[in-house]
Amino acid sequence: xxxTVEYHVTFPSAGRPPLALEGVxxxxxxxxxSSLRAGAxxxxxxxxxxxxxxxxxxxxAMDLATAGLIVLRFNFRGVGASQGQQTDGRLEPLDIxxxxxFLLAQPGVNxxxxxxxxxxxxxxxxxxxxxxxxxxxxVVAVSPPIFRVTPDLGAFERPKLFLTGEYDEVSPRHxxxxxxxxxxxxxxxxxxxxxxxxxxxEGIASTTITNYLIRWAAAPGI
Numbered sequence: 001x002x003x004t005v006e007y008h009v010t011f012p013s014a015g016r017p018p019l020a021l022e023g024v025x026x027x028x029x030x031x032x033x034s035s036l037r038a039g040a041x042x043x044x045x046x047x048x049x050x051x052x053x054x055x056x057x058x059x060x061a062m063d064l065a066t067a068g069l070i071v072l073r074f075n076f077r078g079v080g081a082s083q084g085q086q087t088d089g090r091l092e093p094l095d096i097x098x099x100x101x102f103l104l105a106q107p108g109v110n111x112x113x114x115x116x117x118x119x120x121x122x123x124x125x126x127x128x129x130x131x132x133x134x135x136x137x138x139v140v141a142v143s144p145p146i147f148r149v150t151p152d153l154g155a156f157e158r159p160k161l162f163l164t165g166e167y168d169e170v171s172p173r174h175x176x177x178x179x180x181x182x183x184x185x186x187x188x189x190x191x192x193x194x195x196x197x198x199x200x201x202e203g204i205a206s207t208t209i210t211n212y213l214i215r216w217a218a219a220p221g222i
Contacts (some may be wrong), residue, residue: 003065004014004026004061005027006024006025007024008022009022010022010040011098012098014095014097015091021074021075021077021083021099021101025071026061026065026070026071027070028066028070037068037070037113038069038070038110038113038115038213038217039070039109040069040116041074041099041103041115041116041117041120042057042073042117042122043076043117043122044075044094044122046080050119051075055199056119058073058200059203059206061073062207063207063209064209070177076092076095077091077094077095093132098130111135114215115140116130116139116140118139120142120145120170121148123144124148127141128153138222139154139158139159139161140212142163142199142205143164144162144171146170146175147170155183157184157185159222160187161212163189163191165195165198166192167194175206189208
């Protein structure tokens with residue numbers, strides 16, 4: 001725990017009028033802001049039942065910051081202390097846009113190394129948003145809900161890592177793989193024994209994602 005520091009933050013969404021969104025910024029402790037670090041934005045599952053306190057995202061924020069990344073997790077509009085009303089994905093991309101601008105304004109964040117990580121609903125939002133913002137250099141989509149998949153979702157060339165649970169009832173492997181076969185530059189990792197929200201499997205999921213992002217952050221030109 002001493003290897004990272006957390007700050008509770010508030011930042012505006014994109015769009016008009018802007019909404020005040022709550023978040024948590026996690027950085028390596030004793031950070032030297034003169035050296036640039038990769039940045040990650042974490043998007044939580046279904047807003048009706050989840051928040052930035054999602055167990056996987058909490059674990060992942062700590063693991064990524066310990067590995068040297070600067071991490072922002074936040075509540076979508078209408079969740080927790082974030083202003084506004086939930087729109088089931090219609091306006092939530094404006095929240096990610098605000099998070100991107102906020103993260104880029106933080107000292108030490110490398111604008112050439114920005115990633116989005118989404119869990120469940122957040123995975124769908126991350127993939128949908130990244131298609132329209134080339135600043136996002138890679139996406140990690142954890143258990144994207146199959147019922148939200150459209151033909152063009154994820155259809156961009158930048159690298160993508162997908163995770164799903166072996167027994168995921170919302171993003172089952174046998175339905176996920178035919179969609180992924182149509183996408184470029186993607187990898188799939190299966191978390192053995194896990195269901196949709198990966199309860200009890202946060203450690204292995206976070207390690208898988210962290211290892212991927214460490215390699216991505218170190219690779220030139222990606």
